[in-house]
Amino acid sequence: MALPLRPKRSLNGPPISYDAELERVEIELLLEGVFRHYGFDFRSYAYASIRRRLWKRIEAEALSSISELQAVVLHDPSAMERLLLDLSVSVTAMFRDPGFYQVFRNEVVPLLRTYPFIRIWHAGCSTGEEVYSTAIVLQEEGLLDRTRVYATDINDAVLQQAKAGIFPLNRMQEYTENYIRAGGKRSFSEYYTAKYDGAIFSPSLTQNVVFSQHNLVTDRSFSEFNVIFCRNVLIYFDRDLQNRVHSLFYDSLAMFGVLALGSKESLRFSQYEPCYEKLDPREKLYRKVR
Amino acid sequence: MAYEIIVVGTSWGGLSALRELIAGLPKTFRLPLVVVQHRHRQSDHLLTTLLQDRTPLNVCEVEDKAPMTAGNVYVAPADYHLLLERGYFSLSTDDPVRFSRPSIDVTFQSAADTYGAHAVGVVLTGANADGATGLKRIFDRGGLAIVQLPATAESPAMPAAALACVPQASVMTIEEISAALAALPIAAPVANTPSPGAR
Numbered sequence: 001m002a003l004p005l006r007p008k009r010s011l012n013g014p015p016i017s018y019d020a021e022l023e024r025v026e027i028e029l030l031l032e033g034v035f036r037h038y039g040f041d042f043r044s045y046a047y048a049s050i051r052r053r054l055w056k057r058i059e060a061e062a063l064s065s066i067s068e069l070q071a072v073v074l075h076d077p078s079a080m081e082r083l084l085l086d087l088s089v090s091v092t093a094m095f096r097d098p099g100f101y102q103v104f105r106n107e108v109v110p111l112l113r114t115y116p117f118i119r120i121w122h123a124g125c126s127t128g129e130e131v132y133s134t135a136i137v138l139q140e141e142g143l144l145d146r147t148r149v150y151a152t153d154i155n156d157a158v159l160q161q162a163k164a165g166i167f168p169l170n171r172m173q174e175y176t177e178n179y180i181r182a183g184g185k186r187s188f189s190e191y192y193t194a195k196y197d198g199a200i201f202s203p204s205l206t207q208n209v210v211f212s213q214h215n216l217v218t219d220r221s222f223s224e225f226n227v228i229f230c231r232n233v234l235i236y237f238d239r240d241l242q243n244r245v246h247s248l249f250y251d252s253l254a255m256f257g258v259l260a261l262g263s264k265e266s267l268r269f270s271q272y273e274p275c276y277e278k279l280d281p282r283e284k285l286y287r288k289v290r
Numbered sequence: 291m292a293y294e295i296i297v298v299g300t301s302w303g304g305l306s307a308l309r310e311l312i313a314g315l316p317k318t319f320r321l322p323l324v325v326v327q328h329r330h331r332q333s334d335h336l337l338t339t340l341l342q343d344r345t346p347l348n349v350c351e352v353e354d355k356a357p358m359t360a361g362n363v364y365v366a367p368a369d370y371h372l373l374l375e376r377g378y379f380s381l382s383t384d385d386p387v388r389f390s391r392p393s394i395d396v397t398f399q400s401a402a403d404t405y406g407a408h409a410v411g412v413v414l415t416g417a418n419a420d421g422a423t424g425l426k427r428i429f430d431r432g433g434l435a436i437v438q439l440p441a442t443a444e445s446p447a448m449p450a451a452a453l454a455c456v457p458q459a460s461v462m463t464i465e466e467i468s469a470a471l472a473a474l475p476i477a478a479p480v481a482n483t484p485s486p487g488a489r
Contacts, residue, residue: 018431020406046355046380048373048400053384091383096369098332181332235354235370235381242355264367264381266353 026066027051033074034083040154041217042087044241050087057086081157088155090233093171094129095178097263100231101137102183103283108258109141111287112226118147121225121252123216123245124233125151128162132191133182134229135205140185144208150223152214163211165201167192172199216245221252228253231284232262239269246272250288259286292477293434294408295358295374296321297401299394299424301328301416303444305337307464309344311414312363314468317346320476321410322358324372324401326394328420331369338365354381360476366392373400390420398424407432408477412467413459414438416448422455434474435459436467 440446
């Protein structure tokens, strides 16, 4: 059977003569290839956002179709590294959603005080903004010394950044506002040293932090925690994968442990909702109760 | 052409424009209507409340993977991009696009990619050019492009930019837009439960 000819793309972005079904085939083939050749499994990522990220990469590589990107990525590991950054980095800010950190300080910290030793997991910590934000709260509350933090991400490059603890100086005004709204007790600038265009955060914040590679899609539980942070990571997953990761979190939480999700994420659409109770009507902090 | 989704983008002056638009929809309105309004990253539920005051339709802020139901008004949450899947929503914290998150272009492009010719894009008042390229994507995919008559907009820049990008768009007052949306032919109901991987 002869294949119909498809006109070439004329502008940036997906072609005007656009076949959504064909695009889905191309995307599925690309993700399958990436999984089989490199072992990174993006096959259960939320379709609309992975499509958007793939097209951004296609434009950055000056290519014109998903299939072209597939060929480049499979034959050129450095292109795969760039794609991996696009697909795996979640963008965040220090003290993003100050109300969340207020509730964490007021509701979760008192629970943690009752433990002699605290274990926290930041799942999908990306460049570490949340790890440092939480460490600041715990230090101010006098709990950091007896806390062991595991900060994991699929992507080793972002873990190295997180470990270095250097954040763009031009974000500090925003972060300072967030910190104040979050109920911070000191002056935010006490936590970093400005150098060139970077803010280098105090190594005392990460003294008890282990940064390590972990893949939420394929790796298993590795310990038992009192708090698991996973904010605005699951939004990139489809519902099946979200459920699988919720199963991993459930298995990794101690009884009465706390699961912290992003403000617009919910257990409502997962099968684990009955296992938790909400600690706050608005912020997504859940306590494992059964 | 039968339609499945309406996406509305607005910025400066958007609150009163949206309130008027929504007040003009009948309570029997049967399409999901998605609102992307630029606002501060820490703004709360006030927008949702102020819109709910003007309509018997259910107004809610979107949560990740929430199903999309006919006759609901969905508001994009502050500080996230809103993407549309078939029958449900996904959120993203990817970088702001032209300083905006939510970005109207991102949601409009997602509507065009997912719903093709069954999407309706509406650009209302605003002081920047967000929404123009997204509206073009909707139009190019065969969807319906509607722009508020710039002279009637509190801030005409955004409708004017959309028109410059999509000169074929229908240009109307807000009152006329409400009436046009209410009269749209509607496609068979979309599935209201997420089915990842389903076609």
